[in-house]
Amino acid sequence: MDKQSVTLQRLREAEQKPPRRLKSILAPYLFLLPALLLIGFWVYKPLVQTLQLATYDWSLVPGTTAEFVELDNFSKLLRNAEFWPAVNNTIFYTVGMLPFSVIIPLFLAAATQSIDPKAQRIYRALFFIPMIMAPVSTAVIFRWLFNPGNGLVNQTLLNLGIVDRGIAFFSDPNWARLIILFIAGWKMIGFATLMYSSALTGINGEYYEAAKLDGASEIRQFFDITLPLLSPTTMLMIMISVLFSSQWTFAYIDNLTMGGPFSTSTNIYYMMYRFAFAEMNVGLSAAAAAMFMVVFGVLALILQYLNRKLAFYDN
């Protein structure tokens, strides 16, 4: 008997015996079971607990009693002096991050695409280095660069005669969040450039050859071939950038301004962290988390919809 007929015979046998059929139906779910359990335990259980915590007034300290407060935490949150500035800044960081995650990396990747491979590798390594630097060390370095007394930035500005007094970047409400955005963006560029570079490598060279034969200029090629074919990557980067910019600015807010001056550089993640661990008000923190889970969930759905509408896949 050859292999095929053996398989066929087994299949026939399987159809004849009901218990084995049940087994074969169960099998895939048994394979899925560990993954489902893990996701249930690590993702959905905390999620449900967060929603539950949002209705309690509690410090999270073992041995203390959690007090059920219904939806008080939500109304408290909306009245909190820090809430609206934090929302405002979250929008600022989210929108401000887009040039760093889409526009600049796109051009950096395109510019380094057609150069000598050796030089290309060096350039890309240089772009990527900020990404792998520890956020806290990055924060310390930038703190010194922007120091109002003898920081390199202020010294340069003073020497060039642009300012006549050092700027206190981190205690000036106009500057603090700009600098934080800049640092987070500076780190983002490396990652995004790498993503675009790999996407560029995936574009079929024949399109360019055909376009060249038709006499299309380099710029025309970029806009008519490169850009549309990169649209899936662009949508992905927009999604990552929108959903993660608040988290990525967290470390710099904590290390450089602690949300200041007068709460002008805080964002919702930093606010939640402060509620939970500095103010020991886990309920308020959970309420904020629940509220923003909804906001970011809706955002994610919109982005996915846009992704389906706008992204062009070269299959």
Next chain:
Amino acid sequence: MQGKKKILMILMILTLGVFAFTGCAPTQMSTNEPTTEGEMTESVATEAGSNTESTEADGNTQGVETESAELDPANPVHVTFYSYSLGFPTMKEGMEHLIQEFNDTIGKEKGVVVEGIVDENYTKNVTDIQAGNQVDLIQNVFPSLDVAKENLGIMAFEDVFPEDELDAHWDGISEAALSLGKIDGKTYGMAFTFSTPILFINGTLFEEAGLDPNHPPQTWDEVLAAAQQITEKTGKPGLAFSPSNGWVTYGLFYSNGAGIFNEDRSQVVFASPEGIEAIEKWKEFYTSGCAALGTDGEVVEQFMAGNAGMTLNTTAMLSGIRSSFDALGIELTGTTMPSFGEKEAIPVNSGSALVVRPDSDLKAKAIWEFVKYATGPRGYTIITSEIGYLPLRTEIADDPQYLKPFADEYPLVRVNLTQLDNVRGTIWPAAIATEGSQIFNNAIQVAVSTDADVGETLKKAQDDINALYK
């Protein structure tokens, strides 16, 4: 066939879901998740039992535990000590030395090992307590003492340690300092590292500006004049004193006769005419361009780098400033906190209190050994000479065995001591502490460093904070 499969799949997922969520029910109880009121109380009774029992049972016989509760050098008791001083370069070495010396001497002899845990943002102790780890001893700052009392399960010294030993140990420690850690008549925090703000002076810049560093300015008007002269003559900021300092600010209010709270701390009253006047004076440094700009950390760095004339800051900075100025060849002098005209300056205290949360009688004994050492004459000699905080046992400053040689060399120590009797503390009521102090600090920053009107800003902050009480 298809339909059966679908039903089976849905059943499967439902079972999995139920399993995933309910499977963890026992752990929920034991980790004190707020499930229902009943469950909560039950778990409190079991988990926190040891805490409350050891508190109440002090002096009573408590079965096996009390009888065996003697320290044993062969089986040392491990004490976790959460300290912010361990997280600052200027204080780290001194605090490490203190802990190490205790472990090598008394600790070894009696059977106690203290483990220092870095907690520079005062949050690690909180998250560790939340995570259910045993946190025995915390170097806690004063303004959040009531919060710790309400939320962190800290215990009053009178409830944990024998009264006669407390009295004997507290003898010789400044009464004013000890009273700052009292809430409702009980000592929840024992004054530990402690300092008052002093006006540090960069003698070299003073001389360059034609001022005499040995006749430092005493009132805020004099400080302003000196700061302006320094900026005019040297181009460097005259005063490095940031509105985000978070503690000296209170002293400005007190020194000008204003209060932060009313008598029973049920209202904030800082936007009084005296309070507004004090902050307006401070603002003049900014409007006249002689103030160092930047965050609190940045302005101190400017002073330490020799780029500012004066700074009003804690003596805990002394060792850091001293070594920096020595390296730069700058002369360091200083004086007491400036006053408003003829009024007496009322300094505030920065620094910390020791708060305790032993989980057994034995642990309490171990903690008490370290507390005695750290706040004894030898402990304060290390704290003062290697960190810069005040010796709360004032008499050791004149004891050649302890601090006299150091105090003779650095007269700033005695400047700090003279202010100790006037010192006044600020403890925010737990219910409004974090949000209230945040609004207050933000308002001070806005009032001092922006164009905003001081009176309006403070009044608005006062109204906002009082609204929190409701």
